[in-house]
Amino acid sequence: MTNILDLLDSFFITPERTKAGCSFGDIDAKTTFNEANIVFFGIPLELTTTFGKGTSRGPEAIRSTSARQIETYVYDEKKDIRDVAKIFDLGDIKIPHNDEGKVDSVFAFLDEKIPALVRELERTKKKPFMLGGEHTITYFCFKGLSESQPLLIHFDAHRDLKPEYEGLKLCHTTPFYRLINEGYIKGKNMVQIGIRQTDKEENNIAEKNGIVTIDPWEIKNNIDNVTKYISKVTSNRNVYISFDIDVYDLPYVPCTGTPEPFGLDPFEILKIIKSINDSANLVGMDLVEVSLKNGDYREGALATQTLLRIIPRKYV
Numbered sequence: 001m002t003n004i005l006d007l008l009d010s011f012f013i014t015p016e017r018t019k020a021g022c023s024f025g026d027i028d029a030k031t032t033f034n035e036a037n038i039v040f041f042g043i044p045l046e047l048t049t050t051f052g053k054g055t056s057r058g059p060e061a062i063r064s065t066s067a068r069q070i071e072t073y074v075y076d077e078k079k080d081i082r083d084v085a086k087i088f089d090l091g092d093i094k095i096p097h098n099d100e101g102k103v104d105s106v107f108a109f110l111d112e113k114i115p116a117l118v119r120e121l122e123r124t125k126k127k128p129f130m131l132g133g134e135h136t137i138t139y140f141c142f143k144g145l146s147e148s149q150p151l152l153i154h155f156d157a158h159r160d161l162k163p164e165y166e167g168l169k170l171c172h173t174t175p176f177y178r179l180i181n182e183g184y185i186k187g188k189n190m191v192q193i194g195i196r197q198t199d200k201e202e203n204n205i206a207e208k209n210g211i212v213t214i215d216p217w218e219i220k221n222n223i224d225n226v227t228k229y230i231s232k233v234t235s236n237r238n239v240y241i242s243f244d245i246d247v248y249d250l251p252y253v254p255c256t257g258t259p260e261p262f263g264l265d266p267f268e269i270l271k272i273i274k275s276i277n278d279s280a281n282l283v284g285m286d287l288v289e290v291s292l293k294n295g296d297y298r299e300g301a302l303a304t305q306t307l308l309r310i311i312p313r314k315y316v
C-alpha cells in the first residue's frame with residue numbers, strides 16, 4: 001500500500017468538515033498520520049436504534065467537548081495526553097445510504113471497509129479508537145482485530161447478545177452474539193461489566209459460552225474484588241475495550257437511547273479502567289451509543305473524560 005492516507009481520504013470526511021468542525025481534542029495539527037500511535041475515527045451510524053434517537057451525533061459530541069470544553073491535561077494523572085500519545089483523527093466514515101431501508105447495503109459497506117481499515121492500522125502499530133454511533137459497529141471493528149485473540153472487556157448496561165432483534169440478525173442488540181456465533185470470540189475471552197438489563201435467553205447464552213459477568217451490585221458491594229480480578233485476567237493479555245456509555249448510571253447519561261438506573265459512577269469506572277494490568281496490550285477500543293440532544297453536551301463530556309483516563313494508561 002503506497003499511501004494509505006490517500007486511500008482513507010476517499011472514504012472519510014475530515015474532522016474539520018464533520019459537524020463538530022474539529023478533530024478529537026483539536027490536537028492533531030502537529031501529529032502526522034504516519035507518526036500517530038492512536039487513530040480516532042467516527043462511525044455516526046444510526047440505522048437500527050429502536051428507542052431513543054441521537055447516537056448519529058456521538059462523534060460530534062465527543063469531538064466538540066474534547067476540543068472546546070475540556071483540557072488535554074488530565075488533572076488526576078498530572079499528564080497531558082499530548083505528551084503521552086500521538087493522536088490522529090481520520091474524521092467520520094462516509095456512510096452511503098445512512099437511512100432506514102438500506103440496512104443491508106450499509107452493513108455490507110462497513111463489513112468491507114472497517115475490518116480492513118483496523119487490520120491496516122494494527123499492522124502499522126496504530127491503535128484504532130472508534131467513536132459511535134450505535135453498538136452494531138463493534139462487530140466490524142472487533143472482527144478485524146480478532147486474530148490476536150484479545151480479551152474483550154465490554155462495558156454496558158446491556159448484554160447485546162440477542163440472536164435476532166425485530167427481524168434483524170445484525171443490529172445494536174446483537175453484535176456480541178454474532179461475534180461469538182461466527183467464531184471471532186470465545187465466551188471465555190469476554191468479560192461484561194455493568195450488566196443490569198437483559199432477557200433470559202441472553203443470560204443463557206452468556207452462561208453457556210462462559211462469559212464472565214460483573215454486574216453493578218457486585219461492583220457496589222466489593223469493587224476491590226472486581227479490580228483484583230480484572231488485573232489478574234488482563235495480565236500479559238491483548239485486550240479490546242468496547243465501551244457503551246450507558247454503563248454509567250442513568251443520571252450521568254441524559255442523551256443515550258436506552259439509559260438504565262442502577263449503573264456505575266465515574267469513580268467506579270475509573271477504578272476499573274485503572275485495574276487493567278499494565279502488562280496488557282490494548283489492540284483497540286470503541287466508545288459507542290453516545291448522543292447529543294438539545295445542546296446537552298454532558299454525555300460528550302463524560303465520554304471524552306473516559307477516553308482521557310484510558311489514553312495515559314500503560315496498556316495503551
Ligand SMILES: [Mn+2]
Binds near residue numbers: 244
Ligand atoms: Mn447499552
